[in-house]
Amino acid sequence: MYYLVAFVLYLFWLLLSGHFTTLLLGLGGLSVLMVVWFLRRMDRVDGEVSFMRPSFGLLHFVGWLTWAVAKANIDVVRRIWDPKLPISPNWTRLDTQIATPLKKTLYANSITLTPGTLTTNAREDHLMVHCLTKENAEELRGGEMERRIRKLVL
């Protein structure tokens, strides 16, 4: 496992550096070794990390999320520049049927990533969400994002 991590790290280092002189390659190798040593001491590379396998469905969701984030951005910017500042902040409970930790993490983070909505707490069966406007809250309750995440096979 540590060999794999070291290999991937070194490839990443090569990608970032783009230099191929002996001195720099050696320094890069040295830093990779140090990182792996730290990781070993911290015992973080264990079997409990859950990975999201890249899939077509996930890609589709990311595409949809990007579009939703762009729309939400335009809405928030419009409200910021509006002289009347038409906001109605609210802090509500958002019930969810998403049960697996990975999907719930994805859901909460997607909400936070979207401007105008923000997850403050995640509990067993609900999230606490702060919204900039009532419309944001209603859109979340509409549950399109939740449906899309529940459909995902991770």
Place this chain on the structure above:
Amino acid sequence: MSFLLDALSGLCLLTGGFLCVSGGVGLLRLPDFFSRVHAASVTETLGTPLILAGLALQMGPTLDTVKLLIVAAFVLATNPTATHAMVKAALHDGQEPLVGEPTQESTPGKQEAEPSDS
């Protein structure tokens, strides 16, 4: 072709810059901590990626473009984490989100720079 790329890149840079400024204006205009976080996320989720995209278009298909993409991915991945940390800290500190429509009901001590519409 080169002109088209330049125009597209300029458009991205301008829009990204405008969004970053908007985020700053939002920080000043919005009434409380929690709504200001929303303004900050405008800068991070669309402003920064657009600026990076504009720069990537200038670079063309080089190693630097790959680095820019990595930077964009990193910014987008850390935004929820940082936001969550800030909000959690504020809640722990006992800050309560301001609820309602600050333009209509006067919330004591929280009003700022509002053009009076009554």
